[in-house]
Amino acid sequence: MSYKGITTKLVHADRKLNKPANGAVHYPTSNSVLFEYEDVQDLVDVFQGKQVGHVYSRSSTASNAALQTILNNMEQGVGAVTFATGMAAISSTLLALLRAGDHIIVSQFLFGNTRSFIETLSQFGVEVSLVDVTDVQAVEREVKNNTRAVYVETIANPVTQVADLGAIGQLCANSGLLFLVDNTMTPSLVFDAKGVQASITMTSLTKYVAGHGNVLGGVIVDTGLFDWSHYPNILPMYQKGEPSQWGLTQIRKRGLRDLGATLPPQSAHQISIGLETMAMRIQRVCENALRLATYLHSHDAVEQVYYPGLSDHPQHFIAREMFNGTYGGIFSIVLRDDIDAHRFLNQLSLVICATHLGDTRTLALPVASTIFYENTPEERAKMGIHDNMIRFSVGIEDIEDIVSDFEHAFAHFI
């Protein structure tokens, strides 16, 4: 497609890229688990990877393939694999690519469930270093002979640390390491994963991509920048054809097929509908977040605001450059000592108290007692998480209404 605008591309993506039959503008969903071949040789050829097709819907379906085509096109990658959830994408990919005895460097500011999964990985003999990734030298110091990958997120949740991904990408390129980037917070229209030399992007489609809090999904995209012919863990049976596809093949077989976290066809369709308005929603969310964070930053009742869009954020300039002048839709605040966070949250009426992000609606959550409840106070301190911290995921509502909801809530305290 030669259209320049991302919304133009996304609104027409199914029709242009997947070419559904009968002039339909959406690719149809199919519920079939099994697929019939007239000639058994064709079935054999699909099994052996000599012919493209589907044999069993846990491994692949036309509905998933259609969504993968759109997501891969969006990232300009060499292939995508969709999963039932973001966590399924992350866990299946890491299990498919790592072995006992390998070492992985991960951000110490990871999304809580990813961090919990990484702990599980370490129980199976994968060595893990949790590192302050905002310090590139700290990442470099951890690289060893058995290091296979560096895993980071574009904007950390909830304290919004932003690593210099360009510098880490260069380090990975120099050292032959896989560079795994979770870009859930900054989908491809605001973040160029190839520009920072990411090897694989991992995205929770549940968040900004689908966007409406009504469907779960995850995807990984191989950017094509990593040389799989030098990666020691690709099984001989998957070292066939173009090396650019070796990693994806192993993720499809050992990850998706064997672990079985398949995206339902109806979900694939719903996600593709969410995609059509993603650019407009993110633009609005980023504008709203900057305005709300700025308002709270100057408010007497607020001690601290953590948002990359504020000039006092330690990585403000890196964020501005990396995210195309935007700063995402998530920020966290710490209220003045004498204001109880729970009581304050109960006074908000438009803003919803819920654990989710990337929704059309503005959401709030006290993080220490919920999503980081399983972590020790020391671990939380290392992540920069304050006991009274509240995280917001800003929605697409009219900003005046969100601000006035806050004003009403603050009025109970000051």
Ligand SMILES: *Cc1c(COP(=O)(O)O)cnc(C)c1O
């Ligand atoms: C939500 C989230 C995930 C997990 O995605 P699910 O679809 O909820 O499984 C992974 N990474 C980040 C950064 C997230 O915010």
